[in-house]
Amino acid sequence: MKQSALLAGGLMAAPMIAGANYFSGSEEIIKVAVIGCGGRGTGAVIQALLAKKNVRLVAMADAFKDNVEKCYATITSDDVADGVSLKDRIDVPEERRFHGFDAYKKAIPFADVVILTTPPGFRPIHFEEAVRLGKHVFMEKPVATDPAGVKRVLEAAETARKKKLNVVVGLQRRYQNSYRELFGRKDLIGDITSAQVWWNSDGVWVRPRKEGMTEMEYQMRNWYYFNWLCGDHICEQHIHNIDVVNWFKNDFPVSAQGMGGREVRKGKDHGEIFDHHYVEFTYADGTVMNSQCRHIPGPMSKVDEKAENNPYQEEHNELFDAILKGEYRFDDTEIGAKSTLTAIIGRMATYSGQVIKFEEALNSGISIMPEEFSFTATPPVLPDENGYYPVAVPGVTKYF
Ligand SMILES: NC(=O)c1ccc[n+]([C@@H]2O[C@H](COP(=O)([O-])OP(=O)(O)OC[C@H]3O[C@@H](n4cnc5c(N)ncnc54)[C@H](O)[C@@H]3O)[C@@H](O)[C@H]2O)c1
Numbered sequence: 001m002k003q004s005a006l007l008a009g010g011l012m013a014a015p016m017i018a019g020a021n022y023f024s025g026s027e028e029i030i031k032v033a034v035i036g037c038g039g040r041g042t043g044a045v046i047q048a049l050l051a052k053k054n055v056r057l058v059a060m061a062d063a064f065k066d067n068v069e070k071c072y073a074t075i076t077s078d079d080v081a082d083g084v085s086l087k088d089r090i091d092v093p094e095e096r097r098f099h100g101f102d103a104y105k106k107a108i109p110f111a112d113v114v115i116l117t118t119p120p121g122f123r124p125i126h127f128e129e130a131v132r133l134g135k136h137v138f139m140e141k142p143v144a145t146d147p148a149g150v151k152r153v154l155e156a157a158e159t160a161r162k163k164k165l166n167v168v169v170g171l172q173r174r175y176q177n178s179y180r181e182l183f184g185r186k187d188l189i190g191d192i193t194s195a196q197v198w199w200n201s202d203g204v205w206v207r208p209r210k211e212g213m214t215e216m217e218y219q220m221r222n223w224y225y226f227n228w229l230c231g232d233h234i235c236e237q238h239i240h241n242i243d244v245v246n247w248f249k250n251d252f253p254v255s256a257q258g259m260g261g262r263e264v265r266k267g268k269d270h271g272e273i274f275d276h277h278y279v280e281f282t283y284a285d286g287t288v289m290n291s292q293c294r295h296i297p298g299p300m301s302k303v304d305e306k307a308e309n310n311p312y313q314e315e316h317n318e319l320f321d322a323i324l325k326g327e328y329r330f331d332d333t334e335i336g337a338k339s340t341l342t343a344i345i346g347r348m349a350t351y352s353g354q355v356i357k358f359e360e361a362l363n364s365g366i367s368i369m370p371e372e373f374s375f376t377a378t379p380p381v382l383p384d385e386n387g388y389y390p391v392a393v394p395g396v397t398k399y400f
Pocket residue numbers: 035036037038039040041061062063064067100101103104117118119120122140141142170171172220236
């Protein structure tokens with residue numbers, strides 16, 4: 001706890017917890033570190049700096065030096081947010097711009113609040129470290145790519161709770177006015193007995209292999225197409241829609257069964273993920289959520305959203321407001337972890353064609369992460385002699 005906050009007295013009544021930095025609502029500086037300086041990391045840094053005028057970025061970490069430097073150049077440009085410069089809120093000299101697999105360990109100690117925006121496979125490792133060091137956290141969804149990762153995040157959440165660390169997970173519909181208003185209108189909604197959710201879109205980027213890359217570097221760059229890093233698009237994107245139903249039901253499905261495959265996205269640069277999934281998720285009360293997601297250019301697109309408040313900004317406004325006022329307000333980890341697992345069992349269901357049970361998966365210990373993290377280590381999936389990766393086959397792929 002900051003000494004001046006102690007001197008300020010009064011406002012600090014709640015969180016007298018070792019390790020967690022809370023503030024008095026004064027002009028004190030809140031220090032932020034970002035782990036994962038890509039598109040979302042850059043956006044989240046800008047939103048954090050805009051949330052309160054006394055927020056400062058003090059450390060950055062990425063697996064790759066070029067990505068740290070690109071992000072640094074963007075956020076220190078003259079016109080970063082509608083003509084606003086944030087330069088005077090960025091204090092990250094070269095010696096606090098880290099790269100490599102262990103960069104997170106070097107950056108986190110400098111901060112009060114940590115932004116975790118790498119591909120989701122690393123989230124359990126980075127979240128554990130942030131919690132261990134008593135940091136408040138903003139972390140992007142999903143929070144893992146396999147059941148073992150979800151379990152680690154749930155365990156770290158217990159510690160975060162004890163230390164009263166605010167944790168916001170980037171399931172931003174929970175911070176969006178229209179969803180919040182509707183959630184408040186139980187009189188209009190009544191009991192939900194069935195639900196449908198969609199993320200049908202064209203798909204996302206491909207980052208092709210370049211000469212001289214090790215297999216590990218290639219997978220890290222083209223991370224969307226590898227399950228240990230991404231979790232497949234049902235987990236990486238469709239989690240948003242699935243989470244809304246979990247939120248409104250105030251529950252998580254007990255099982256999933258479905259089908260899926262890859263129709264058009266099956267080149268060498270498309271790794272191992274599917275391009276469509278259709279899953280029936282069943283809740284304990286018998287409610288069924290029908291979920292469909294597709295990454296195929298051309299067909300009907302449907303990801304229903306409305307333009308209104310910017311929920312990405314709102315996440316940071318509310319998080320930094322709580323920290324500055326010395327309040328413990330956010331404990332998103334469990335819902336983030338359990339909605340992540342919902343999407344993961346969806347993937348396991350479409351890959352295997354089996355019914356996958358939530359609790360059985362959670363306690364399965366199934367891990368798809370590598371044993372070793374280095375650019376010369378062997379990733380958990382490898383291409384065949386023609387450059388194609390093994391893809392799941394329902395009826396053949398088995399988990400239980
Ligand atoms: N809430 C949303 O709407 C939303 C939108 C976009 C992305 N996201 C999430 O944000 C995360 C990042 O996505 P993105 O679009 O920014 O991807 P990106 O590829 O643009 O950025 C990821 C960055 O993380 C770095 N990285 C990879 N492994 C790392 C490691 N071990 N340590 C440090 N850095 C590492 C990469 O080099 C890259 O710079 C994903 O979980 C994604 O699902 C959420």
